[in-house]
Amino acid sequence: MSVLKNRSTLRWLVPLAAAVTVVGGGAAIGTFAANAEPALPPRSAAQLLVDLQTARLDGLSGTVVQRADLGLPPLAGLAGGDAALLTGTHTLRVWYSGPDRQRVALLDTLGERDVIRSGRDVWTWDSKANTATHRTLPESTGRAAEGALPVTPKDAAEQALAAVDPSTLVTTGRSATVAGRDAYELVLTPRDEASLVHQVRIAIDATEHVPLRFEVLADGADRPAFEVAFTQVDYRRPDADQFTFNPPPGVKVTEETAERPGPKAGAQLKDGKPDAQRPGAEDAGLRTVGTGWTTVLVARTGAADVARTPAGDAAKPGPADGPDAAQALDLLNGLPKVSGDWGSGRLFAGKLFSVLLTDDGRVLAGLVTPERLYQAARG
Numbered sequence: 001m002s003v004l005k006n007r008s009t010l011r012w013l014v015p016l017a018a019a020v021t022v023v024g025g026g027a028a029i030g031t032f033a034a035n036a037e038p039a040l041p042p043r044s045a046a047q048l049l050v051d052l053q054t055a056r057l058d059g060l061s062g063t064v065v066q067r068a069d070l071g072l073p074p075l076a077g078l079a080g081g082d083a084a085l086l087t088g089t090h091t092l093r094v095w096y097s098g099p100d101r102q103r104v105a106l107l108d109t110l111g112e113r114d115v116i117r118s119g120r121d122v123w124t125w126d127s128k129a130n131t132a133t134h135r136t137l138p139e140s141t142g143r144a145a146e147g148a149l150p151v152t153p154k155d156a157a158e159q160a161l162a163a164v165d166p167s168t169l170v171t172t173g174r175s176a177t178v179a180g181r182d183a184y185e186l187v188l189t190p191r192d193e194a195s196l197v198h199q200v201r202i203a204i205d206a207t208e209h210v211p212l213r214f215e216v217l218a219d220g221a222d223r224p225a226f227e228v229a230f231t232q233v234d235y236r237r238p239d240a241d242q243f244t245f246n247p248p249p250g251v252k253v254t255e256e257t258a259e260r261p262g263p264k265a266g267a268q269l270k271d272g273k274p275d276a277q278r279p280g281a282e283d284a285g286l287r288t289v290g291t292g293w294t295t296v297l298v299a300r301t302g303a304a305d306v307a308r309t310p311a312g313d314a315a316k317p318g319p320a321d322g323p324d325a326a327q328a329l330d331l332l333n334g335l336p337k338v339s340g341d342w343g344s345g346r347l348f349a350g351k352l353f354s355v356l357l358t359d360d361g362r363v364l365a366g367l368v369t370p371e372r373l374y375q376a377a378r379g
């Protein structure tokens with residue numbers, strides 16, 4: 001399988017990659033590799049790009065660690081599920097044996113969550129909740145089912161490399177040792193100063209040409225705000241029984257109907273263009289402004305959907321909304337108020353992205369400075 005032709009998404013493993021595709025709290029986290037730089041034959045950035053495009057991966061298993069320090073408020077923890085991966089450190093075990101044999105296990109102190117694909121069968125299992133979900137994918141469409149199973153830094157690298165255009169400076173970095181493997185480093189640097197991304201660094205196995213580590217550095221920072229990397233990797237094809245799931249006794253199993261892959265508003269291609277960039281896409285409430293690393297995603301929620309008090313704050317939820325809704329609204333109301341010739345609203349400024357919530361019912365977000373959001377809001 002060509003490494004750069006598996007277009008499986010990263011929504012389950014690395015939610016941040018969705019933000020990279022658009023273009024593109026705690027203490028500061030460190031890098032995974034601390035060993036001395038290995039002596040490797042020189043390779044140019046162009047050669048490393050060719051290595052990635054021509055690499056073949058038949059099998060793989062290993063341990064992946066993801067760390068994120070994006071400067072998010074506690075709101076991210078309220079969302080649960082995938083959003084929990086946006087903060088802190090997480091350990092995953094991965095197995096790969098082709099586009100239709102994949103498994104990812106998210107490990108934590110309270111249990112394990114698995115996603116297993118074997119042919120057309122996809123299982124998700126939550127040991128803590130003692131539940132499992134099974135769905136049967138439609139007949140093969142010639143590509144992996146969207147969102148079926150993301151795998152490792154390779155997927156994150158694909159997302160970032162899709163953003164390589166004249167707005168990106170592509171260079172090489174220092175050699176490194178990742179998961180006991182010698183690796184080259186490919187560095188992507190946005191040219192537009194409005195981008196909050198300082199650099200994206202991809203460590204590439206010197207022999208197998210597979211991405212072993214993916215790091216995103218915020219502007220002005222010398223440590224990654226986000227990174228995902230192997231700590232152990234084995235390129236042998238895993239045994240077939242790794243992709244067979246038999247529900248343990250007492251597990252509640254839910255059968256789901258798989259949707260046939262197809263275009264989705266604001267995300268998929270139609271007539272060669274994303275829906276968000278086609279005429280009439282604004283009718284769906286979603287559009288993009290700009291290109292490259294400084295693309296801004298604009299969504300309109302509609303003023304009628306956002307109840308506000310005369311003070312401009314979000315209305316307090318009723319009893320049926322629950323404590324989480326109340327806490328979320330308290331956090332939103334705690335965001336700084338901003339205003340200008342574009343209007344008024346509230347701003348969240350993270351390390352890698354900014355989000356503007358306008359009082360007229362718009363949400364603007366991007367890997368950009370607040371000033372770039374204000375420009376888009378003005379338009």
